[in-house]
Amino acid sequence: MSSSEAVPQARVVVQQCLSARLQVKPPSQENEAEYVEVGRGIIIYICFLKGSTEDLVEKMVRSTLGVRLSESEPNGKLVSVLDLPGDVLIVPQATLGGKTKGKAMQYHSNIAKTEGQELYTKFCTMCAETFETSTKTKEANKTVKHGTYGNRQVLTVVTNGPYTHVLDF
């Protein structure tokens, strides 16, 4: 992970949740909206900035799933979401690359949309693979769900402490 002095290539915001529900397909004339849901675990809001690479995604997955940001029961000891074990909800959030200019936000640091989508897909796939190969998450049947890149992220979150962290890569 880069120091705060370096220019980040990607930004992740992590929040603890007890449950969360995210729209992955908006309603249409023919169909109702579609949602994914997770139980206790973490929400990963993610944004790729200029300079992001597939190699960085690997590091991001390892770090975000490995960092101890989840309170375990009964004593509140901090463990990783893999050790909790808990669910993961990944929310694409290009706005995290924003910087204020006066009263407006600018997103000049953000990666191009097609590249961002590829890295996002890779991040989601690698998180899911990690969950499938990690003994605790696999045995407890924990899952990785994710939002649709480029969509409006219609979201409901219930938490007993968001315990919000910003991770720059």
Next chain:
Amino acid sequence: MSSSEAVPQARVVVQQCLSARLQVKPPSQENEAEYVEVGRGIIIYICFLKGSTEDLVEKMVRSTLGVRLSESEPNGKLVSVLDLPGDVLIVPQATLGGKTKGKAMQYHSNIAKTEGQELYTKFCTMCAETFETSTKTKEANKTVKHGTYGNRQVLTVVTNGPYTHVLDF
């Protein structure tokens, strides 16, 4: 607002919400838990770091309430929460000062707790004052609610797009 290269003295995360509910007093043997609620508006997660001052709080309030991060109806045009007009929910969130060291988080940049509490109180007070003196929020009876510093922030958020932004000061 400082550039990304400078070391921040405070960090704010802003999310849009349709509604939110925050515990401000945990349940006890005698009493049920107490909550505050807001409607459409923004959630401000806030953390003071070393070097924060009362002068900085003034700037933070002006910037956070003035920046155009709220989608207005019917056309989605971005306006400030004061112009929406919408509600504000302030959530103290010392974890925002965290930096990873291996798999653990460290909070060496965070301000001392007593100072942080003072600045937090000032931030909440100034936001409320701004709402009372701003024509649109006053006429629409919009309010500023806030969490209890140092408490566990038991929170439910409903949003049609969190539109998450990190503001460093």
